[in-house]
Amino acid sequence: xxxxxxxxxxxxxxxxxxxxxxxxxxxxxxxxxxxxxxxxxxxxxxxxxxxxxxxxxxxxxxxxxxxxxxxxxxxxxxxxxxxxxxxxxxxxxxxxxxxxxxxxxxxxxxxxxxxxxxxxxxxxxxxxxxxxxxxxxxxxxxxxxxxxxxxxxxxxxxxxxxxxxxxxxxxxxxxx
Amino acid sequence: xxxxxxxxxxxxxxxxxxxxxxxxxxxxxxxxxxxxxxxxxxxxxxxxxxxxxxxxxxxxxxxxxxxxxxxxxxxxxxxxxxxxxxxxxxxxxxxxxxxxxxxxxxxxxxxxxxxxxxxxxxxxxxxxxxxxxxxxxxxxxxxxxxxxxxxxxxxxxxxxxxxxxxxxxxxxxxxxxxxxxxxxxxxxxxxxxxxxxxxxxxxxxxxxxxxxxxxxxxxxxxxxxxxxxxxxxxxxxxxxxxxxxxxxxxxxxxxxxxxxxxxxxxxxxxxxxxxxxxxxxxxxxxxxxxxxxxxxxxxxxxxxxxxxxxxxxxxxxxxxxxxxxxxxxxxxxxxxxxxxxxxxxxxxxxxxxxxxxxxxxxxxxxxxxxxxxxxxxxxxxxxxxxxxxxxxxxxxxxxxxxxxxxxxxxxxxxxxxxxxxxxxxxxxxxxxxxxxxx
Ligand SMILES: Cc1cc2nc3c(=O)[nH]c(=O)nc-3n(C[C@H](O)[C@H](O)[C@H](O)COP(=O)(O)O)c2cc1C
Ligand code: SF4
Ligand code: FES
Numbered sequence: 001x002x003x004x005x006x007x008x009x010x011x012x013x014x015x016x017x018x019x020x021x022x023x024x025x026x027x028x029x030x031x032x033x034x035x036x037x038x039x040x041x042x043x044x045x046x047x048x049x050x051x052x053x054x055x056x057x058x059x060x061x062x063x064x065x066x067x068x069x070x071x072x073x074x075x076x077x078x079x080x081x082x083x084x085x086x087x088x089x090x091x092x093x094x095x096x097x098x099x100x101x102x103x104x105x106x107x108x109x110x111x112x113x114x115x116x117x118x119x120x121x122x123x124x125x126x127x128x129x130x131x132x133x134x135x136x137x138x139x140x141x142x143x144x145x146x147x148x149x150x151x152x153x154x155x156x157x158x159x160x161x162x163x164x165x166x167x168x169x170x171x172x173x174x175x176x
Numbered sequence: 177x178x179x180x181x182x183x184x185x186x187x188x189x190x191x192x193x194x195x196x197x198x199x200x201x202x203x204x205x206x207x208x209x210x211x212x213x214x215x216x217x218x219x220x221x222x223x224x225x226x227x228x229x230x231x232x233x234x235x236x237x238x239x240x241x242x243x244x245x246x247x248x249x250x251x252x253x254x255x256x257x258x259x260x261x262x263x264x265x266x267x268x269x270x271x272x273x274x275x276x277x278x279x280x281x282x283x284x285x286x287x288x289x290x291x292x293x294x295x296x297x298x299x300x301x302x303x304x305x306x307x308x309x310x311x312x313x314x315x316x317x318x319x320x321x322x323x324x325x326x327x328x329x330x331x332x333x334x335x336x337x338x339x340x341x342x343x344x345x346x347x348x349x350x351x352x353x354x355x356x357x358x359x360x361x362x363x364x365x366x367x368x369x370x371x372x373x374x375x376x377x378x379x380x381x382x383x384x385x386x387x388x389x390x391x392x393x394x395x396x397x398x399x400x401x402x403x404x405x406x407x408x409x410x411x412x413x414x415x416x417x418x419x420x421x422x423x424x425x426x427x428x429x430x431x432x433x434x435x436x437x438x439x440x441x442x443x444x445x446x447x448x449x450x451x452x453x454x455x456x457x458x459x460x461x462x463x464x465x466x467x468x469x470x471x472x473x474x475x476x477x478x479x480x481x482x483x484x485x486x487x488x489x490x491x492x493x494x495x496x497x498x499x500x501x502x503x504x505x506x507x508x509x510x511x512x513x514x515x516x517x518x519x520x521x522x523x524x525x526x527x528x529x530x531x532x533x534x535x536x537x538x539x540x541x542x543x544x545x546x547x548x549x550x551x552x553x554x555x556x557x558x559x560x561x562x563x564x565x566x567x568x569x570x571x572x573x574x575x576x577x578x579x580x581x582x583x584x585x586x587x588x589x590x591x592x593x594x595x596x597x598x599x600x601x602x603x604x605x606x607x608x609x610x611x612x613x614x
Contacts, residue, residue, distance in 0.1 A: 036301075036342040038256075041382055043364035047347050051306070085366035085528075086347035088306045104268045105469060105518050106425035109510050142350065142522050143268040144307050147425035147502070148177045148432050157309040 019070065020063035026056060030071065042072045046082055050089055059090040087141070095130045095137035097175050100154045103140040106147035111163070115151045116140065118165045122172065135175075178432030179275060182440070182450050184411060187399050187419050188392065189435045192279040198314055200321040203282040209327055211398040215290045216335060218401075223294040227397065229405030231417030236262050236353070236390030237468065237500045238575075239488055242397075243405075246387060248377035249295050255384040257297040259288050260362065260376075263304040263311070263391050264346055264353035267468035268522060269502030272421040272433050273391035277304075277311045280395065281318035285328065285341055287394035290401060292339045295387060299340050303358050306347040315343045350526035354574050355388040356380075357528065368530045369574040392421055412438025416487035420498075422446075426505035427455040436486055443484035443494070447505055459507040463591070466491060467499020469519050470579030472586030473512075496586075512594035514604060516587040517545040523580035534577035537568040541584065551603030558599055561588055 022030070030049055037044035046068070053064035060083050069076045083089050090098075101107075101116050116138075120126060123136050130137040146152040149161035160171060181189050191197045191206055203209070215223050228243030249257060261284065265273040277284060288300040304312050319341050322328040330338045344362055346352045352361045356370035359381050380386025396418060400408045409417035416438035425431050429452030440446065447461065448454070454461060461476040474496050478484070484494040491498050506515065524538035541564055548557060561584060569581035588595055598604075 036344070038382065041363065044344075044362060046364035047306075047361065048345055050347070051345065082364060082366055086306075086349050088348035103518075104522055105465075105515055106269055106504055108518050109426060109506065109515065141348075142525060143266060143270075145265050145271040145274050145305070147269050147271055147504070148423060150425060150431075154307060157307075159310070 018063045020067040058093050096135050097155050099138045100141045102144045104143035107150040110150045112151045115163050178430045181435035184437040197279045211401040212286050212289050215401050220294045226405035230400045230408040235392035249385045258381045258386040259291045259297050259300040260388045261302040266350040266353050267500040269504040270468045270500040271423045281315050283395040287397040290397050302343045306345045312343045351528040422501045422503050424503045427507040428505045438487040440486040443479050462508045463506045465504040467497045468502035471497040471499045512587050512591040519583045531573035533568045534572040548598045549604040553598040555599050
């Protein structure tokens with residue numbers, strides 16, 4: 001079973017000198033981010049740009065980071081330093097649908113454990129793993145600001161709230 | 177989920193139920209951007225004076241008087257000044273800013289622009305947690321609409337006041353809600369807090385004077401300009417002005433975002449009537465965490481029959497804090513050891529690792545809670561936990577350490593009967609999904 005650790009192991013990042021290629025549209029989008037910050041403060045655009053890398057490449061990979069190092073005039077290590085701090089950046093591929101279930105208190109006391117168990121049983125994987133067909137990855141995350149509509153999960157960037165096991169089933173059925 | 181005002185006319189929630197409330201059109205039909213216009217006819221000092229008179233206290237958690245914070249910005253500094261909106265909203269139990277931004281984004285823009293005008297700033301950033309991507313899209317759209325109407329950008333409304341508003345995204349880190357960590361993150365670094373002083377008002381973003389305010393703080397600013405500081409204050413109490421949003425979650429029938437006047441009486445009525453009472457009629461109230469997870473938990477006995485006033489002073493008198501207003505209601509089915517273990521894991525996960533007491537302390541606390549839950553608790557563990565908390569509280573670099581200590585100290589001191597069986601070696605009965613133990 002393909003397994004993806006939810007935490008970062010930087011020493012497992014493969015370091016090569018290869019630089020990613022992006023379409024002109026994507027490069028233009030990146031330049032647009034730069035316009036928000038003073039010209040001598042390009043590093044401010046790093047986090048928004050890392051999201052572009054992650055969207056385009058599936059995760060924050062070595063080639064993408066090399067690209068950003070050139071794009072922002074930064075050292076490659078400067079970028080890894082920032083990347084490894086933030087939990088939303090994946091350092092390895094995740095499934096097509098990244099299921100992120102909130103495990104914090106308000107969700108926990110209103111049914112999260114049941115939802116987590118149901119999803120894992122249905123997909124036949126543990127938390128932190130990806131299904132063999134690379135469709136789903138399940139992670140547990142901290143409070144996502146939907147405590148009033150708990151239990152909840154985020155799939156990709158989409159919020160799914162007031163979850164029941166029936167609702168989860170319908171939702172997973174609808175995802176291709 | 178409920179979104180409504182109780183005990184006052186809705187101010188923060190005035191427009192949220194209107195159809196297309198997020199659009200400029202609906203906002204302007206409801207007096208939107210009128211108060212920016214009014215503010216631009218006032219002197220910056222007069223604006224700051226009104227905000228001071230309003231006794232608006234920061235809604236992000238610390239409750240610092242906003243007018244005073246603004247007056248710390250050095251007027252004569254030749255440097256660019258920045259207004260930064262803190263929309264990181266990651267405090268467990270808190271979700272009010274989300275609904276303000278989703279349904280009333282222009283109120284936030286108007287509040288930021290008034291702040292920018294008062295403080296002679298030309299640049300505002302809205303730092304939003306990365307998970308709220310859909311809100312960033314809503315804010316971006318609102319900013320573009322406002323720009324097209326000459327409300328953002330160069331020569332606003334034909335004046336010589338120019339101001340840009342930009343959105344910026346976080347990427348999953350609770351600590352980036354702490355204002356100096358937020359600024360580090362906004363500069364593209366790891367979200368480590370910075371030494372204070374210098375405070376951001378003097379040396380913040382790019383080492384320039386910066387005001388960091390919460391979303392709800394900034395959306396209150398147009399109301400204050402509309403009503404005048406004193407009238408706005410008088411909606412609440414002398415020391416806690418205005419109205420405040422409470423995010424209610426947990427075991428109530430009607431969770432939601434409630435706007436209450438400061439000093440609302442009382443907490444018992446709020447939980448048992450306004451929020452629809454306990455979720456399951458046969459389950460009694462056990463406790464409340466009133467200010468987001470980072471405050472002392474209250475027992476039912478601290479609430480029932482105690483007429484607790486819902487404002488800064490009232491909650492301190494009742495042994496807790498307003499914090500972010502994230503109100504987590506807990507019924508008798510909850511094991512406080514389990515709930516505290518859950519929060520300890522949260523703080524350990526979110527500790528930024530910068531300072532030793534918090535990084536190591538939260539790690540040890542999680543280890544101890546795990547051991548206790550597995551049935552290997554010892555009588556001396558209660559004191560061990562309190563000693564560890566004591567080594568974190570007041571000895572950490574930022575308030576996250578204190579927050580972790582308070583969440584744990586409150587639980588262990590106020591619910592000793594929940595801890596007792598564990599300290600004698602009882603095993604947890606709460607069901608951990610198999611998957612959790614990866
Ligand atoms: C660990 C930690 C997390 C915080 N998270 C937030 C947050 O998510 N949103 C927020 O507005 N303030 C947060 N704060 C408070 C900010 O540091 C700061 O006081 C606030 O943004 C100031 O704005 P205000 O005066 O308008 O409240 C946090 C503080 C700490 C110590
Ligand atoms: S108290 Fe915790 S979060 Fe704050 S600086 Fe220290 S390690 Fe980081
Ligand atoms: S605790 Fe789950 S969304 Fe807040």
